[in-house]
Amino acid sequence: MTEGLRERKKRETRIALSWAAVRLVVERGYGNVKLEDIAAEAGVSLRTFRNYFTSKAEAIAARQVDRGYTVNAALRERPADEPLWEAVRAAVNAGFELGVEGGGQQLPDDKWLAGVRLMVTEPALQGAMAGAQAAVTEELVAVVAERTGASGIYPRLVAEVIGAAQLAATHEWLRADPPRPMFDLFHEVLDRITAGLPEPS
Incomplete structure (x- = not known):
């Protein structure tokens, strides 16, 4: 279904407000940013x-x-005969195009990275992120069930593994020295999962 002008404007405004919040909090610190600041930054x-x-x-x-919802939607649209984890990898790429500046393929700036590290320690944000991840995971369980025809624990397991993969990649992105692009880290995680998580040699 084609997105209408009104829906597109709403989506663009939501994205602009969210990125404004991220930028300001990373630059100034969580406690130094007011809602009015975010609104003004987004115009x-x-x-x-x-x-x-x-x-x-x-x-x-x-x-x-x-x-997360972009990944879920992209996974739902992947060819039905495509192996599940190949489809997941392609869907994740769609999520990076939306969710990370530079598509997640650029090295993080030291100052930006330091700000993000501080930002993610904020308890209020940790709660919001956990709630967000839970909602996305519930939808992903349904998408995996639709795609595979599986019931029981399998769709839940796949959805939770994908969520854990994202979390592991994010933790490594925050601590890696020298810094590494998020895109590379997430795909390394997927490589290890699809290989069966063999012990490093």
Whole structure:
């Protein structure tokens, strides 16, 4: 279904507000950013901000939510005869195109990385991110069940493994020295999963 102009504008505003929240919090620190600051950065009113989000944490977590739902939608659209983990890899690429500046293929700037490290220690944001991941995972369980025809524990296991893969890649991205692109890290994780997680030689 083709996206209408109104829906596209709403989506673009949501993305602009979320990225504004991320940028400002990374640059200034979580406690030094007000909702009014985020709205002004995105070029909208505070009322418009409140039409989309209830808090800074929710606005920041929206990047994870949107990326996750993009992956789910892309997985649903992959060819039916494509092996599951090949389809997952292609779907993840679609999520990176949406969810990470530079498609996740650029090396993180040291100052930006330091700000993100500080940002993710904020308890309110941790709660919002956990809630966001749970909602995305529930949808992904349904997508995997539809794609494979499986029931029982398998769709849940696949969805939780994908979530764990994202978490592992993110943790490594935050601590890697020298820094590594998120895109490479996530694909390394997928490589290890599809190989059966053999012990490193």
